[in-house]
Amino acid sequence: MMLIDGKLVKAKSGKTREIFDPGNGKLLAKVPEGGREDAKAAILAARKAFDEGPWRKTTAQDRGKLLLQVAEKVRTHAKVLAALEVSNMGKPLAEAEYDVADAANCFEFYGGLATKIHGETMSVPANSLSFVVREPVGVCGQIIPWNYPLLMAAWKLAPALAAGCTVVLKPSELTPLTALELAPILKDLFPPGVVNIVTGPGAGCGEELAESPLVDKVAFTGGTVTGRKIAVAATGNLKKVTLELGGKNPNIVFADADFESAVDGALFAAFANQGEVCSAGSRLLVEKKIHKKLVEAMVAKVPRIKLGHGLDAGVKMGPLVSAAHREKVESYIAIGKKEARLVCGGGRPKGKDFDKGHFVEPTIFDQATPSMRIAREEIFGPVLTVIPFETEAEAVRIANDSEYGLAAGVWTLNVNRGIRVLRELRAGITWLNTYHPTFNEMPWGGYKQSGNGRELGLYGIEAYLETKQINVNLDEAPLGWY
Numbered sequence: 386m387m388l389i390d391g392k393l394v395k396a397k398s399g400k401t402r403e404i405f406d407p408g409n410g411k412l413l414a415k416v417p418e419g420g421r422e423d424a425k426a427a428i429l430a431a432r433k434a435f436d437e438g439p440w441r442k443t444t445a446q447d448r449g450k451l452l453l454q455v456a457e458k459v460r461t462h463a464k465v466l467a468a469l470e471v472s473n474m475g476k477p478l479a480e481a482e483y484d485v486a487d488a489a490n491c492f493e494f495y496g497g498l499a500t501k502i503h504g505e506t507m508s509v510p511a512n513s514l515s516f517v518v519r520e521p522v523g524v525c526g527q528i529i530p531w532n533y534p535l536l537m538a539a540w541k542l543a544p545a546l547a548a549g550c551t552v553v554l555k556p557s558e559l560t561p562l563t564a565l566e567l568a569p570i571l572k573d574l575f576p577p578g579v580v581n582i583v584t585g586p587g588a589g590c591g592e593e594l595a596e597s598p599l600v601d602k603v604a605f606t607g608g609t610v611t612g613r614k615i616a617v618a619a620t621g622n623l624k625k626v627t628l629e630l631g632g633k634n635p636n637i638v639f640a641d642a643d644f645e646s647a648v649d650g651a652l653f654a655a656f657a658n659q660g661e662v663c664s665a666g667s668r669l670l671v672e673k674k675i676h677k678k679l680v681e682a683m684v685a686k687v688p689r690i691k692l693g694h695g696l697d698a699g700v701k702m703g704p705l706v707s708a709a710h711r712e713k714v715e716s717y718i719a720i721g722k723k724e725a726r727l728v729c730g731g732g733r734p735k736g737k738d739f740d741k742g743h744f745v746e747p748t749i750f751d752q753a754t755p756s757m758r759i760a761r762e763e764i765f766g767p768v769l770t771v772i773p774f775e776t777e778a779e780a781v782r783i784a785n786d787s788e789y790g791l792a793a794g795v796w797t798l799n800v801n802r803g804i805r806v807l808r809e810l811r812a813g814i815t816w817l818n819t820y821h822p823t824f825n826e827m828p829w830g831g832y833k834q835s836g837n838g839r840e841l842g843l844y845g846i847e848a849y850l851e852t853k854q855i856n857v858n859l860d861e862a863p864l865g866w867y
């Protein structure tokens with residue numbers, strides 16, 4: 386059931402959508418297929434809660450305490466949430482458990498931050514007490530993708546609520562189950578209308594959040610093509626927009642890297658979460674001196690990536706999220722076979738365990754060049770493109786030759802070079818001698834067409850705050866201008 390105005394409700398149209406387990410094709414649930422009218426009702430509820438409800442008068446301390454309670458509830462429900470995430474999205478259980486723990490930590494981080502939002506006093510050239518206060522931006526539409534359903538919900542809800550906004554969250558129509566599991570918990574904690582969750586597709590339901598003149602801010606995570614549409618839709622009332630979009634992220638290995646760490650790091654960067662990660666290290670740039678050896682070592686290790694249903698023991702890679710998405714990934718594999726050299730994977734795994742799921746083998750293409758489609762376009766699946774390079778300057782040039790700029794990794798034991806190269810890279814999230822660790826304390830977001838704005842950390846709350854100046858005249862005398 387969706388959460389609108391403090392009530393758990395069906396779609397007004399009565400329509401539902403069947404949600405299937407991508408690992409075995411089993412029907413998991415029927416959820417409300419919300420439309421424009423449901424999004425409208427949720428926006429109205431959020432508007433009312435913001436403009437007239439008690440939320441604006443709630444103290445930062447109370448908001449913080451509520452978020453800490455959400456964190457605890459997520460922890461109490463961790464087992465259920467993790468299993469649901471695996472069944473709905475496909476990821477391995479160990480990854481889902483990590484996501485759930487991180488989601489709880491995110492609510493906790495912003496629970497703590499709620500009482501630390503403050504303005505400042507300025508020295509101005511007048512007898513004036515001039516100070517700045519921070520206020521919530523208002524009603525926020527929040528649209529999230531299917532690859533980290535619960536975690537993305539936490540990244541969106543926690544800072545907005547800490548700031549004092551009211552929200553309408555729309556999960557991906559493919560993966561609504563963990564957000565819907567959260568709905569009754571949020572219903573019990575927050576006043577009606579403060580948090581609303583609508584399930585439904587981008588068309589209609591999502592569009593309303595981006596277009597509505599009653600929404601003050603839209604926060605979107607998803608594909609770059611959709612992000613562009615949202616930015617355009619938001620121009621109607623010039624609502625504030627933050628976008629977390631795609632990537633084709635370079636992971637650069639120099640010959641002086643710790644070899645085993647680089648092999649592990651390259652595989653994990655590419656294949657964690659089936660490669661369905663915006664920050665995946667999907668372009669592996671390898672210095673020619675070690676290129677052959679590194680590719681051979683990766684290929685030798687790939688069989689250790691056990692494929693299967695995410696709930697089965699020892700599984701390291703699950704199915705892709707849907708049949709349609711697998712087709713998209715496979716179409717890129719077909720392109721790759723024409724463009725570069727396939728060195729492992731490239732097909733569907735065989736065996737009855739895989740028949741009903743949307744599985745694709747971990748796939749590596751070698752000897753790619755920067756102009757190839759598999760080196761430029763986001764595939765969003767378990768497909769790694771390897772590009773050899775000769776010099777540091779060439780590595781930087783290739784790495785930056787992308788319309789995206791989300792994340793990047795560098796592997797070298799030469800710290801000077803490591804930091805020098807990271808500073809040269811046009812990307813918002815970078816790692817030296819590691820890949821993927823994501824911290825609630827650190828700002829998340831991209832350069833170029835990977836989006837605008839930052840989530841997480843102290844930076845993440847900025848998008849949910851307005852800044853107001855207050856000037857108090859300390860003189861009694863009239864202005865005397867006329």
Ligand code: NAD
Nearest residue numbers: 529530531556557586587591592607608611629630631663
């Ligand atoms: P998507 O863009 O297809 O959908 C994302 C969300 O937008 C869904 O909830 C969808 O229903 C909604 N939507 C679709 N069209 C809409 C419209 N016209 N108006 C309003 N809402 C609309 O993305 P996806 O396939 O769910 O996720 C994969 C993409 O997300 C990848 O490109 C990936 O890189 C990106 N992503 C980025 C980050 C990041 O932090 N930068 C994180 C995760 C995923």
